[in-house]
Amino acid sequence: MMVDKKKKRESEIPTSSLADIAFLMLIFFLVTTTIDVDKGIGLVLPPKGETKEVSKKNITNLLVNADGKVMIDEQIVDIPVIKGLVQRKIAENPKIIFSVKTDASTKYRYYVQVLDQLKQAKATRISIAEPEQ
Numbered sequence: 001m002m003v004d005k006k007k008k009r010e011s012e013i014p015t016s017s018l019a020d021i022a023f024l025m026l027i028f029f030l031v032t033t034t035i036d037v038d039k040g041i042g043l044v045l046p047p048k049g050e051t052k053e054v055s056k057k058n059i060t061n062l063l064v065n066a067d068g069k070v071m072i073d074e075q076i077v078d079i080p081v082i083k084g085l086v087q088r089k090i091a092e093n094p095k096i097i098f099s100v101k102t103d104a105s106t107k108y109r110y111y112v113q114v115l116d117q118l119k120q121a122k123a124t125r126i127s128i129a130e131p132e133q
Helices: 018-032 079-092 108-120
Strands: 059-064 070-072 075-077 097-102 126-128
Touching: 059 108, 070 079, 075 079, 079 108, 097 108
Parallel strands: 059 097, 097 126
Antiparallel strands: 059 070, 070 075
8 A cells, every 4th residue: 555645735925916015005104194294483574675663662672692591671581481571561562562682502492482471471563683693
């Protein structure tokens, strides 16, 4: 009697369509993924070339140095205090303009914190001055 040896079956995974499936999954995830878009600082800027003369009594200067110290009209204050001072100044003079000027080496977060305080105080007239070099 002869014993037949069983033939080993070779199993194979078809890889011919693997690249197609990978690209379809890639396209699916690219299409369905949402990307958050930063809105930035919402300020309405005047048209280019428009200049107006403003009385000195209607301007309050906010100077921000590189260390994050803020000086409002010759008085050094901390950033969280700005909101209260600005609200008081707006109550005294509704036409007041706040001129924000920074040092060239001022960190951006200090600048944004000062602008946030002005926005929280409901200041609508904000002038952004060019930093000193």
